[in-house]
Structure formats: structure tokens, C-alpha cells
Amino acid sequence: VKPGISSHLEWLDKEIKTLARMIRDHIDSDPDLKEKRALLDSVPGLGERTIATILAFYANPDRFSNARQAVAFAGLDPRQHESGSSVKGKPRLSKIGHAFVRKALYMPAMVTLYNTAWGKRFRERLAASGKAPKLIIGAMMRKLIHVAFGVLKSGKYFDPTLHGG
Numbered sequence: 001v002k003p004g005i006s007s008h009l010e011w012l013d014k015e016i017k018t019l020a021r022m023i024r025d026h027i028d029s030d031p032d033l034k035e036k037r038a039l040l041d042s043v044p045g046l047g048e049r050t051i052a053t054i055l056a057f058y059a060n061p062d063r064f065s066n067a068r069q070a071v072a073f074a075g076l077d078p079r080q081h082e083s084g085s086s087v088k089g090k091p092r093l094s095k096i097g098h099a100f101v102r103k104a105l106y107m108p109a110m111v112t113l114y115n116t117a118w119g120k121r122f123r124e125r126l127a128a129s130g131k132a133p134k135l136i137i138g139a140m141m142r143k144l145i146h147v148a149f150g151v152l153k154s155g156k157y158f159d160p161t162l163h164g165g
């Protein structure tokens with residue numbers, strides 16, 4: 001059984017590499033997608049796979065009239081939990097949106113929070129105001145959508161001075 005599983009895993013690895021190459025080739029062959037990839041590549045924390053995912057869902061920024069709609073599409077908008085006047089729950093991510101986009105943004109949010117200057121400032125600011133670590137990760141995922149949408153909509157490369165540094 002073990003050799004069969006090993007050969008299947010090798011085949012899966014080969015297929016994943018083939019698909020990644022096909023996605024890269026598709027983006028390279030389209031001048032518009034290539035330029036948008038370059039714009040998104042200027043955002044610290046976003047890698048090749050995340051950029052491909054963002055391009056798949058957000059390549060046409062005219063699809064959303066503002067960044068809040070783009071965030072809501074991914075289900076990263078805050079949702080208030082209130083029932084009458086006596087029950088007030090903590091706000092949470094709505095998660096009414098595309099789960100694949102949320103999954104694709106989790107690790108880039110972690111990388112941004114801990115390995116980039118603007119992400120560290122963002123994390124420190126939220127931590128200083130008493131926010132929980134998971135809430136900070138969700139906030140960075142939301143921030144990455146805002147930044148990606150802004151970069152694609154404006155056609156200008158990421159400017160860290162606009163984000164506190």
C-alpha cells in the first residue's frame with residue numbers, strides 16, 4: 001500500500017506544479033493581468049498564489065463600487081450580534097462570503113503582521129488597544145483586501161507611507 005500512496009503523492013505534486021505553471025503562463029500571456037500582478041506584487045506579504053487568487057476574484061475592480069463591497073464579498077466584514085436591548089454580543093467576521101478567498105488570505109495576513117514593517121505597526125497598534133490575536137489576523141485579512149482593491153482600482157503601486165510608515 002505504501003508504494004501506491006507514495007506514487008500517488010508524487011503524481012499529485014506533479015499536477016500541482018503543472019497547474020501553477022499554467023496559471024503563471026496565463027497571467028504572463030495577458031498584458032492586463034500581468035500589469036495587475038505587478039501592482040499586487042508591490043504589496044508586502046502577498047505571494048504568487050495569493051496574487052493569483054486575488055486576480056481570479058478581483059481582477060475587474062469595477063465589479064465592486066468600493067472596497068467595503070470587496071471585503072463583504074470575501075466575508076471579512078464585521079457583523080454585529082444584537083438582540084433587542086438586553087443582549088449585545090461581540091462583533092465577529094460575517095463569513096457570509098467566499099471562503100476560498102478567506103483561506104487564501106490567512107497565511108499572507110500572518111506573514112504581513114510579523115514580517116513587514118507596516119504589518120508590525122498595524123499589529124502593535126491593535127494589540128495596544130487590547131485586541132485579541134485572532135481578531136488582529138482577521139483585521140489584517142480585511143486590510144489586505146482593502147489594499148489590493150485600492151492598488152488595482154488606482155493602478156498605482158503600494159505606498160507604505162499611506163499605511164503609517
